[in-house]
Amino acid sequence: MSAAETKLPIYLDADACPVKDETYRVAARYGLTVYVVANSVLNLPREPWIVRVVVGSALDAADDWIAERAGRGSIVLTADVPLAARCVKTGATVLAFTGKPFSEASIGMTLATRDLMQSLREAGTITGGPPPFSRTDRSSFLSALDRAVNRILRERP
Template sequence: MTLYIDADACPVKDEAERVATRHGLRMVIVSNGGLRPSRNPLVETVIVPDGPDVADMWIAERAGPGDVVVTGDIPLAAKCVETGALVLKHNGEALTRANIGNVLATRDLMADLRAADPFRQGGGKGFTKADRSRFLDALERAVRSAGRARE
């Protein structure tokens, strides 16, 4: 089992590392750069070349059944769900075969609305302590579930 982190703009890298360490899991942090590598021997930092979706493609090519992926990128999440990985957003929301279609559709609708009104202000909510707590709880459950699936 591997815990993959789509690290660009990920607010929960430290929390994910604590969970991975507690469970003795390999954790791979993937980004385009700008991250300080962890000294934790369970954590591997992968720096991919610059380019659109290069980190996403790297993760999608490797994640599979029994792995856990943490990402806020919905197209990446869809690819990982399709391969059988457990996927969590940064706020702890699980993305599954049952909900990924609706999440993708909502993402596309919002992109269309933003494109139609370039002066539209606002949007995303701030990341809260409650989001961090939900993420930790969801990651703990996902790791346990993935472990049971591999047995």
Template sequence: MTDEPTIYVDADACPVKAEVLKVAERLQVPVVFVSNGGLRPSRDPMVRHVVVPGTADAADDWIAEHGQAGDIGITADIPLASRLVEKGLHVLGPTGRPFTPETIGMAVAMRNLKQDLRESGEIKGYNPGFTGADRSAFLQALDRTLRRALREKRG
């Protein structure tokens, strides 16, 4: 474990990449964007892009393998969030929703319930639109979470 947290971003469909960069640059922490491709490389030496094969869970597996306790994971993927929480990462969804040991069980249960309801035709598979309020909530949550992670890792 290093004395600086790293931010790992499940980047393929992440709507808050610019916000991650903004907070990370201000607090001088490294960022790793993991995707199946299609992201513009950054010239910033603190930003790394990892391109994984196009298989379904390749980005999730890479992040789960490389993230360490005290790092930060950004994902809307509940199963990945669960894996990261289990490893001791601080995990945020793109709306700023924290996934913690206390909340991840309910998040997994709700995800599974909604998936079952979609498959049975009881509900439609639409997600709510991403709003400016979501973006603002994410910025605040990431700043708070990253500052806490920095304190914890630096002792």
């Protein structure tokens, strides 16, 4: 099935994304278009199915661009929980860079946990961030993205 037939876009929240190469590999396998959305120009492979989108430096400009286009039948890749929440509401399939899916059932608790952790960091109670990105995270992401693409393609008429 060609990208024109699938019309399954992948929206990649690319600023600080550790899985760009993995995303390109899965997209190439299925003939999908990847929209690489960032606040600044990034070096990307020169492929017709990789679309660079530079949104400028306005706060949440990349998030707004992605959220305005995401919907059922699209995949959003992000570590940004508020963006994930916006996209889940549109029916998009949303994955974290570790492969963890965001869903209607989980997004409320994920937002609450994010807000709690942010408050604890601001209060100085917690000074560290998330653990370093691992090979296991990369592998989990690849598997989750492949499953998501296959699920969406199976659900199509």
